[in-house]
Amino acid sequence: MPLLILDRDGVINQDSDDYIRSLDDWKPIPGSIEAIATLSKAGYQVAIATNQSGLSRGFFGLEELEAIHNHLCSLVEEQGGEIAGIFYCPHLPDDGCDCRKPATGLLRAIETELSEPVAERYFIGDSFKDLQAGRAMGCKPVLVLTGKGEKTRLQLESSNNDLVDSSSIPIYADLAAASRDILSCYLS
Template sequence: MKLVILDRDGVINQDRDDFVKSVDEWVALPRSLEAIANLTQDGWHVVVATNQSGIGRGYFDMAALNAMHEKMHRLVGQAGGRIDAIFICPHTANDKCGCRKPLPGMVHDIIERFNVRAEGLPLVGDSLRDLEAVAAVGGQPILVRTGKGEKTLAAGNLPEGTLVFDTLFDAAAHLIATC
């Protein structure tokens, strides 16, 4: 099974320093929906793994998050794609949970649920924590320059073997061409 994990904010949709808190604030990045459609049409299973500490901080609730994800599913579907599952961590860093990236808890849960191998499993993210979460299990970290990606790249210290692309569309094209 071909499976790719995508971070949400900064990869699929625009990120905000004050958190994406509502349906209106959830705005897809250019060609990100097309990228997911291309992956789907090439036989990939697409899973989103996203830290959403805005819930733990009280900035928005599960109803608002569900509404954002319903919008994302609808727009991806209209583009001809599919998101197979969304895994979230609603905790803050102070909660010290195992599911908050950079810890690999969500990645482990995805591996178990979809019965895929960790080795080489691609995760596309825009922050070091995304890359570290998949690198911890032997997966393939992929950085995009959107969202926080440029800052992440400039800071260095990327996990060994990290691939870098301008956008999710470019990363998806690479996965389709090489897998």
């Protein structure tokens, strides 16, 4: 079963500079839940890799994070799909961990836990860090313009960008559009 990796905030749900602190703050982007379910039903093993420094900052606890993730999984299951795993980094940006994107620890954890290589697999994100992490592990990065996606597209287009080859990164309006295109290639 092919693997597909998603970022969470800004790809699946609305993002916030104030952090998604509770289930009340968590709002799915229109079409994202259906897209995940459709990918899953088509045979993709969908994993989520997300930075969640709000834990270390004390903005929310593990209970709130688990409530959000349980709700996300339930919504996908109601649509007939499944999320293979949700992998998160709780660390602050300056902690020096190996799991906070753009580091690759979350992707290595996905490989280990799901017994599936991430190289040559899609990694759909909205941030430059997502694209960098994906590239570092040999993934096929995809950018969506929701969340921080518009800002990231501008970064990609800047002449100062030499960290990620932007010419080969497909860009879509949102997860639903990206999934339709991925499925059209996969199913044909």
